[in-house]
Amino acid sequence: MKYIDEFQDPDLARRLLDEIHSTVTRPWALMEVCGGQTHSIIRHGIDQLLPDQVELIHGPGCPVCVTPLEVIDKALEIASRPEVIFCSFGDMLRVPGTGRDLFQVRGEGGDVRVVYSPLDALRVAQQNPARQVVFFGIGFETTAPPNAMTVYQARKLGIPNFSMLVSHVRVPPAIEAIMRSPQCRVQGFLAAGHVCSVMGIDEYPELAERHRVPIVVTGFEPLDVLEGxxxxxxxxxxxxxxxxxxxARAVRPEGNPAAKAMLEDVFEVTDRSWRGIGVIPDSGWRLSAKYRDYDAEHRFSVEGIRTEEPAACRSGEVLQGLLKPHECEAFGTVCTPRTPLGATMVSSEGACAAYYLYRRLDTTPAAREATSVV
Structure with missing residues (x-):
């Protein structure tokens, strides 16, 4: 398939690896921002094929993983109400809240439905005018435009029984927070290509200059990552x-003007809490005053929920790049995909899930020798 097979060519991968090996002269620590890139790196063993001097640090690029615990608990509270049909993408149903998850709410009788688009949830609202329909709108800049469009459509069509629980986050403020951390070891970033396909690259030069770090917009296939x-x-x-x-095959410097205009109309920038990390200023979006009637948090009065992370879960350190998943004492024992302590173990883009799925438990030289790029 074009843009798939040609970016998994093992001969080209070896040539890129040879060039990296011949270029590097000292230790460097790079962070990939996107969870999709993390899974590509672990699945193909890219980190183990790189020179010892090049370390890849996994960043907070999994949208499910960084959705804060209090927002998960708000979702559980809303989904438990008999008048509500709660719609979500499937990867949110296993994310643990305080004591339970959305699967358990559904098992207890809650009307929790998996949808494949926020517009699916809007159609559910049209088909069920006597019920309140809530869509769980989470994610980075990539999922924000379709969610914004759905709220715009709900207002335009006059659908009063639809609302959205919003927990959108933005990448550039997260990079700023990472670089300002006293524990930061990151010397360069692989920026998320799909985020930049929406937002462009205008926000990154100032970050690169202020913190003196290169930022390379990178795709997701093995050759994309190696080129980054x-x-x-x-x-x-x-x-x-x-x-x-x-x-460049997907990202224009200006991004997608239509998507950005929709975001500017429907959302406004706000401080946002990131699970395991804390509040990052200006790092999120919420519905603007024009669309506040469609804010499920406001409609169902769940603003006051406060929570505390499980003491054994170190996913916050994983999300900040301070800890590799297999270095956590709970990894693969107390914490597994069936019994997760945190979202990084159950999300399809979570670093812990990648390490568990691809059995990244052995980091000996023999394991490195056996690794293949495709």
Whole structure:
């Protein structure tokens, strides 16, 4: 398939790896921002094929994982109400809240439905005018435009029984927070290509200049990731810190103007809590005053919920790149996909899920020798 098979070519991968090996002269720590990139890296063993001097740090790029516990508990509270049909993407149903998840709410009689688009939820609202229909709107800049469009459509069509529980987050403020952390070891970033396909790259040059880190916009296939690493390492070795678009087949510098206009109309920037990390200023979106009637948090009066993370769960450290999943004492024992302590173990983009799925438990030289890029 075009843009799939050609970006998994093992011969080209070896050539890129050879170039990275010949370029690097000192240790460098790079962070991939996107959970999809993390899964590609672990699935194909890219981190184990790179030179020992190049470390890949897994960042907070999984939208399910960073949805804060209090928002999960708000979803559970709303979904439990008999008048509500609660609609969500499937990967949110296993995310643990305080004591239960959405699957358990459904098992207890709650009307929890998996949908494949927010517009599916809007249709459910049209078909069930006597019920309140709530869509769980989470994610980064990639899922925000269709969610914004759905709220826009609900208002335009006059559908009063639809609302959205919003927990959208933005990548650039997260990069800022990571770089300001006293524990930060990151020297370069692989930026998420799909985020930049929506928002463009205008927000990144200031970050790169202020923190003197290269930021390379990167795709998700093995060759995309290797090319992103190659370009980042080359900049670091030359002492440069610029924004470089290595995903030009999908990303234009200006992004998607129509999507950005919809976001500006429906949402407004707000401080947002990130699960396991805390509040990051200006790192999220909420519905603007014009669309406040469609805010499920406001409609169902669940603003005051306060929670506390399980003490044994170290997913916050994983999301900040301070800990590899297999270094957590609970990983694979107390915490598994069937008995997760945190969202990083159940999300399809979670780092813990990637390590568990691809059996990344052995980091010995023999394991590294056996790793294949495809």
């Amino acid at each position: 690493v190659r370009r980042t390492v080359a900049q670091l070795e030359r002492g440069e810190h610029t924004v470089d678009n290595a995903y």
